[in-house]
Amino acid sequence: MPRPTDASLEMIRRLIGYDTTSRDSNLELIGWVKTYLAGFGIESRLTYDDDRRKANLFATLGPATGPGIVLSGHTDVVPVDGQPWTTDPFKAVEKDGKLFGRGTCDMKSFVAIVLALVPEFIRRKPKVPIHLAFSYDEEVGCIGVTRLIADLKQAGIRPKTCIVGEPTGMKLVIAHKGKKSWRCRVRGLECHSSLAPLGVNAVEVACEIVAYLKGMARRFRDRGPYNRDFDIPHTTAHTGIIQGGTALNIVPLDCHFDFEFRYIPGDNPETLFAEVKSFAEVKLLPEMRTVHAESGFTWEELSEIPGLAMDESAEAVQLGKALTGANAVAKVAFGTEAGRFQEAGIETIVCGPGDIDMAHKPNEYVSLDHLAQCETFLHRLMDRVCAQ
Numbered sequence: 001m002p003r004p005t006d007a008s009l010e011m012i013r014r015l016i017g018y019d020t021t022s023r024d025s026n027l028e029l030i031g032w033v034k035t036y037l038a039g040f041g042i043e044s045r046l047t048y049d050d051d052r053r054k055a056n057l058f059a060t061l062g063p064a065t066g067p068g069i070v071l072s073g074h075t076d077v078v079p080v081d082g083q084p085w086t087t088d089p090f091k092a093v094e095k096d097g098k099l100f101g102r103g104t105c106d107m108k109s110f111v112a113i114v115l116a117l118v119p120e121f122i123r124r125k126p127k128v129p130i131h132l133a134f135s136y137d138e139e140v141g142c143i144g145v146t147r148l149i150a151d152l153k154q155a156g157i158r159p160k161t162c163i164v165g166e167p168t169g170m171k172l173v174i175a176h177k178g179k180k181s182w183r184c185r186v187r188g189l190e191c192h193s194s195l196a197p198l199g200v201n202a203v204e205v206a207c208e209i210v211a212y213l214k215g216m217a218r219r220f221r222d223r224g225p226y227n228r229d230f231d232i233p234h235t236t237a238h239t240g241i242i243q244g245g246t247a248l249n250i251v252p253l254d255c256h257f258d259f260e261f262r263y264i265p266g267d268n269p270e271t272l273f274a275e276v277k278s279f280a281e282v283k284l285l286p287e288m289r290t291v292h293a294e295s296g297f298t299w300e301e302l303s304e305i306p307g308l309a310m311d312e313s314a315e316a317v318q319l320g321k322a323l324t325g326a327n328a329v330a331k332v333a334f335g336t337e338a339g340r341f342q343e344a345g346i347e348t349i350v351c352g353p354g355d356i357d358m359a360h361k362p363n364e365y366v367s368l369d370h371l372a373q374c375e376t377f378l379h380r381l382m383d384r385v386c387a388q
Contacts, residue, residue, distance in 0.1 A: 001097055002372035004113070009092075009099070009371075011112035015075075016092040016101040022076040022139045025053045029075055033057055033134065036115065040122055047151045049144070054136035056148040058157075061121045061130040062385075067160035068129025069385065070346065071378075072337060073111040074138030074145070077103040083362035098365040105354030105366045110165025113353075113374050117382075124386035131159055138337055141181075141303025145337040149344045161316045162341040167354030167366070168330070170373040172320040174349055175331035177230065178307030178339065180269040181260035183300040184209060184280070186244070189292035190253040199251035200288050200295045203244040205280075206255040212279050213237045213259055216272070227264045232333040235263040235272070258302060262333055265309060273299075306339035308348060316347035323380045324351060332356070351377065 018029040034044040037059050045058040054076075060068065080089045080102055087093045089102040099109070111134055121130055136144035152159070166173075186209075188202030217237040226233045237259065244255025259276075261269045280297050288295040310317055312329060321327055334356050341348040353370035 001369050003368050004371035004375055005116070007116040008113045008375060009094070011116040012099065012104065012109050012371075013092040015108040015112045016103055017090060019090050020076050020103075021079050022137055023079070026075045026136050027053065027055060030055045030057050030134070033115065037118065037132075040118060042118070045151070045155075047144075047147045049136065049147075054144065056136055056144045057132070057134045058148060058152065059132045061118065061132070062126030063129055066128055067158065068131050069381070070131040070133050070159045070162040070341070071114045072133040072135070072145075072162055072164045072341070073107050073114070073352075074135045074337065075108070075111065076136055076139050077106070077108070078139050078360045080362070085362045087363070089364075094368075097368050099368065099371070100363055100365045102364055105167045105364050106356075106359035107166050107352060107354070109354060109366050109371060110352040110374060113371065113378065114165070117375070117378055121382060121386070124382050124388045126386050128385050129159070130385065133162075135337065142305050142335075142337050142340055143303075145340050149340060153344065159346050161319065162338070162346045162348040163320070164336050164338045164341070164348060164350045165352030165374075166334075166336045166350050167356050167359060168332070168351050169355050170324060170351060170353055170370055170377065172317070172324050172326065172329050172349060172351050173332050174308070174310040174312060174317050174320075174329045175229070176308045176335055176338065176350065177235075177262045177264055177333050178269065179260055179262045179303070179305040179335045180273070181258060181302040181304075182273060183256055183258050183302055185256040185298045185300070186254065187297070188251070188253055188255070188288070188295050191251045193249045193251055196251055198291070200292050201251050202255040203252045205284055205288065206242060206244060206257050208284060209276065209280050210239045210242065210257060210259070213239055213276060216275070225264070225266060227266070227331075229331045230264060230333060231330070233264070235261060235267045236333070237261055237272070262335065263307070265307060305335035306343055308336065308338040308342055308350070310342070310347065310349060314347050316349050319384075320349040320351055322384070323377045325380075
């Protein structure tokens, strides 16, 4: 089995060692990367969140001007809370041809391999700018990259191509679904549970809407519309969080739940949201208000990730085929920052080590074979863009 270099493995271990769960700061990792690049004479451009607890990093290898290629990855990871890990999730552990740890798959390994190859990129003298773009808060809505792209636009930096190294099993992905999510807050009326008909049970009302969303999901599954190019060929609906109630003997006053649509091209998430909202406010609200006139709903948009849709004839796609050594392309259900880059007028593809099936799970891992393939992918990029 092909094996990655020790330099790449050591860099992965270092990055996994930083707990950059999205709710926490990533500045320790970003600070280390900035110092590492400075050791090669490379300046880094940082953009911060409002609280200056998190930052994106953007740096350029090779010439400072001209149409360049972005190598993009996010630095945040999802929580490990409550997951039955058999190893320390923030320590990369090699076993049976795999490297375990939170972020090994999604997606610190790509970032680490790019960083490990910085000395070779510099030695081989890129003829075009090779940009490194490492973001915060991808896992909670592609928040950081939005600021990074806006900063590049303001600074007059206009990359031509972007490669997002999300886990695709080193297969070339040219399209993915869009995602939009909302929070619904239900306001009911509290009372003693023995007098339940005199109250408005916010939890039960919320569950009726969640059940309606599940019915929509079944409808998409059974009746489409379908796009067979995608691994999940239809739009999906999903409820991920629900919270409400204080005690069993109290009719709940409040409940809220978060839900999302991951939609194929041609489906409009606003139309789908309007259907859910109409069910709540036309079907459920009148009955609620016969009991309590001030009961009701509030709706909050949480996040939006635009879909990616690259034409197979695009230069970026042809580059991806050359770097993977394969003509096959794929379209996937999961979202990435690629849609943001494409919105900014940058041709973007997705290709990186790891399988999305392992992302967000306990005992997350990446295979050593994928890591070695990623190194080969980036060496082929060097062969195309470097003078030596």
